[in-house]
Amino acid sequence: xxxxxxxxxxxxxxxxxxxxxxxxxxxxxxxxxxxxxxxxxxxxxxxxxxxxxxxxxxxxxxxxxxxxxxxxxxxxxxxxxxxxxxxxxxxxxxxxxxxxxxxxxxxxxxxxxxxxxxxxxxxxxxxxxxxxxxxxxxxxxxxxxxxxxxxxxxxxxxxxxxxxxxxxxxxxxxxxxxxxxxxxxxxxxxxxxxxxxxxxxxxxxxxxxxxxxxxxxxxxxxxxxxxxxxxxxxxxxxxxxxxxxxxxxxxxxxxxxxxxxxxxxxxxxxxxxxxxxxxxxxxxxxxxxxxxxxxxxxxxxxxxxxxxxxxxxxxxxxxxxxxxxxxxxxxxxxxxxxxxxxxxxxxxxxxxxxxxxxxxxxxxxxxxxxxxxxxxxxxxxxxxxxxxxxxxxxxxxxxxxxxxxxxxxxxxxxxxxxxxxxxxxxxxxxxxxxxxxxxxxxxxxxxxxxxxxxxxxxxxxxxxxxxxxxxxxxxx
Numbered sequence: 182x183x184x185x186x187x188x189x190x191x192x193x194x195x196x197x198x199x200x201x202x203x204x205x206x207x208x209x210x211x212x213x214x215x216x217x218x219x220x221x222x223x224x225x226x227x228x229x230x231x232x233x234x235x236x237x238x239x240x241x242x243x244x245x246x247x248x249x250x251x252x253x254x255x256x257x258x259x260x261x262x263x264x265x266x267x268x269x270x271x272x273x274x275x276x277x278x279x280x281x282x283x284x285x286x287x288x289x290x291x292x293x294x295x296x297x298x299x300x301x302x303x304x305x306x307x308x309x310x311x312x313x314x315x316x317x318x319x320x321x322x323x324x325x326x327x328x329x330x331x332x333x334x335x336x337x338x339x340x341x342x343x344x345x346x347x348x349x350x351x352x353x354x355x356x357x358x359x360x361x362x363x364x365x366x367x368x369x370x371x372x373x374x375x376x377x378x379x380x381x382x383x384x385x386x387x388x389x390x391x392x393x394x395x396x397x398x399x400x401x402x403x404x405x406x407x408x409x410x411x412x413x414x415x416x417x418x419x420x421x422x423x424x425x426x427x428x429x430x431x432x433x434x435x436x437x438x439x440x441x442x443x444x445x446x447x448x449x450x451x452x453x454x455x456x457x458x459x460x461x462x463x464x465x466x467x468x469x470x471x472x473x474x475x476x477x478x479x480x481x482x483x484x485x486x487x488x489x490x491x492x493x494x495x496x497x498x499x500x501x502x503x504x505x506x507x508x509x510x511x512x513x514x515x516x517x518x519x520x521x522x523x524x525x526x527x528x529x530x531x532x533x534x535x536x537x538x539x540x541x542x543x544x545x546x547x548x549x550x551x552x553x554x555x556x557x558x559x560x561x562x563x564x565x566x567x568x569x570x571x572x573x574x575x576x577x578x579x580x581x582x583x584x585x586x587x588x589x590x591x592x593x594x595x596x597x598x599x600x601x602x603x604x605x606x607x608x609x610x611x612x613x614x615x616x617x618x619x620x621x622x623x624x625x626x627x628x629x630x631x632x633x634x635x636x637x638x639x640x641x642x643x644x645x646x647x648x649x650x651x652x653x654x655x656x657x
Contacts, residue, residue: 185254189227194296202514206484209372209452212511216306224299225253225621229291236300243274244268246285246300248609253303260310265304268626270341271383273312274366275603276305277375279625280474280505308616312382319390322350328642332358333400333409333414336612337624338615339422340383341631342638343392349621349639353392354416356407358399364424366512366624368449369479373485377452401583403511409584413610417645418638421597421606421613422631423622425575431470435528440465444475451482462488468495468537468564471523471572472502477509479570480517491517492564496524496555526561526582528569535564575621596620604634 198214207288228250230298236246245331252261263271281287281301289297291650294392311317329352338353347353361367363380379391388394399406414420432605435441442460442609450460462483469479472495483491495502498511498521509519530536539562579597581587590598590607597613598608604612614630616622 182428184227186226186251187489187496189229189291189296189298192223192227193222194227195376196299197302198474205373209482209485210605213302213361213374214371215309216354218301218310220307221303221306222254222256225250225303227291227298231290235288236298238287240285241623241625242268242294242632249307250298250303251597253307258307259309259314259316260306262316262652265307266311266317270344270632272304273308273379274337274622275625275628276301276303276308277379277447278370280623280641282506284625285424292394293502301634302616316571317386320344320348322348325352326350326434326642328352328417328639329354329415330642331412331419332422333361333412333419333605334364334424334615334617335359335362335616336420336422336627336633337366337393338424338631339364339420340387340626341628342420342614342635343631344390345635346633346638347387347392349365349635351639352643354395355392355398355414356395356398358397360397362394363394364414368452369445369478371448371452371482372488373481374478378444402585409611413608417610418640419611420634421580421611421617421625422615423578423580424616425577425580425596427576428571429573429576431571431573433525433526433527435530435534435567438528438530439533441528441534441568441569441571444471444479445487445575447570448475448478448482451486462486462491462568464489465567466490466565466568467492467568467570469570470537471495471574472497472504473572473574474504474508475574477504477512479511479572480644481515483510483570484512484515484517489567490519493517494520494521494525494537494539494564497553498522498544501544501553520562522555523555523562524555528565529552534566536565536568538563573617577620580617594620602633602637604630604637610641610643 200212228247230247234247244270249261249264286297330346332343332355335355336358343353343355346539362384366380447460463486466489467483467488469476480491480493522542524542526540527538528534540553540561541558543557544557547553583591592598597618599606599618600615604614606613612634614634616626
């Protein structure tokens with residue numbers, strides 16, 4: 182086995198083949214091709230099988246990456262898939278959209294010139310092979326427990342929790358206010374990064390497992406909404422995985438002008454074919470405000486819609502932006518322009534936006550985490566714009582008010598407060614995880630939270646069943 186690995190010394194890093202920028206600007210298809218079997222084995226063989234696998238340490242799911250890379254090199258793909266999926270509920274999704282450059286690959290010890298092992302592409306290859314060969318099957322329970330759990334929200338946290346609970350034999354109902362499950366996987370992440378057929382394929386697999394989906398069903402109060410208290414009556418436990426969808430509001434004069442829009446409605450419109458004049462970039466000069474992955478999604482979507490010009494303005498420099506470095510490179514290849522060290526100050530126009538005035542910034546002292554603060558300068562600039570897309574991050578909705586439960590404890594940031602690693606909220610039997618607890622974060626962290634919360638819920642249900650059995654025994 183040893184001679185099959187450690188080939189990084191004579192085998193260079195090869196990324197998956199990427200469609201040309203000219204071609205991919207014309208559609209929303211995924212831009213990367215999958216690895217061929219030969220290329221996947223070759224790239225997996227570059228793993229050094231190091232004693233301390235930093236790739237695993239820096240994976241939120243603790244994926245045992247060196248082990249399934251070795252199995253891939255040996256052609257034992259079914260075993261590689263089984264090992265990969267034992268820690269990751271949705272490896273076909275993470276292989277596509279995880280920011281590997283900041284996580285596993287970014288901490289690979291083979292790093293001169295960032296020539297790390299291409300972990301994400303190998304993960305995608307292994308999982309797609311498993312689907313093609315029919316190895317991916319629903320995890321059916323060995324027996325039913327007779328207990329039920331209601332899951333509110335069908336993003337990655339909700340789906341990961343639901344899958345784990347159902348595999349253990351619990352009846353699971355997922356309540357989703359949109360027409361299809363997936364949350365941001367379906368409505369926020371564009372098809373060029375994650376084709377929707379990938380999400381729908383997983384949805385069908387979960388239905389085959391026996392998970393019951395209630396689509397178009399909101400929770401809260403108002404017409405057609407289910408009160409949270411009713412869910413608590415229906416189920417033995419409830420898991421809240423609603424995510425954070427309320428956009429951080431852009432401030433400054435003119436923020437209410439027409440064609441100053443939020444990122445999520447814009448992205449959703451582009452994927453549901455419900456474009457309106459204000460939510461399409463065709464023929465327009467577009468300015469995207471923000472530097473995260475959502476901003477990159479907006480930039481690259483606007484290009485595909487036929488924008489005249491697309492500029493992304495961010496208040497820090499390239500090295501300090503939170504978005505994936507690969508996404509920035511892809512956007513630049515496709516024709517986007519980046520303007521660094523600028524923050525919006527005012528939106529100019531009569532009834533519709535015509536330009537954005539931005540304050541030039543400079544980097545200040547670093548904080549405890551090493552990230553440098555930004556400070557305003559005396560200078561400003563203007564960028565012409567027919568459409569401004571604000572991608573400045575997301576905040577939680579006011580859930581205690583939405584659900585008419587003022588006793589539902591939240592943090593000072595508005596996220597749900599949970600008990601340590603137990604994921605239980607201030608309401609007994611009600612658990613929470615994902616972005617609604619940790620704030621806007623990565624899909625891989627949401628999957629981790631969903632799986633951990635499922636374990637906490639199962640412990641809670643087991644304890645309740647034990648108490649019931651003891652009580653029955655005492656009465657007898």
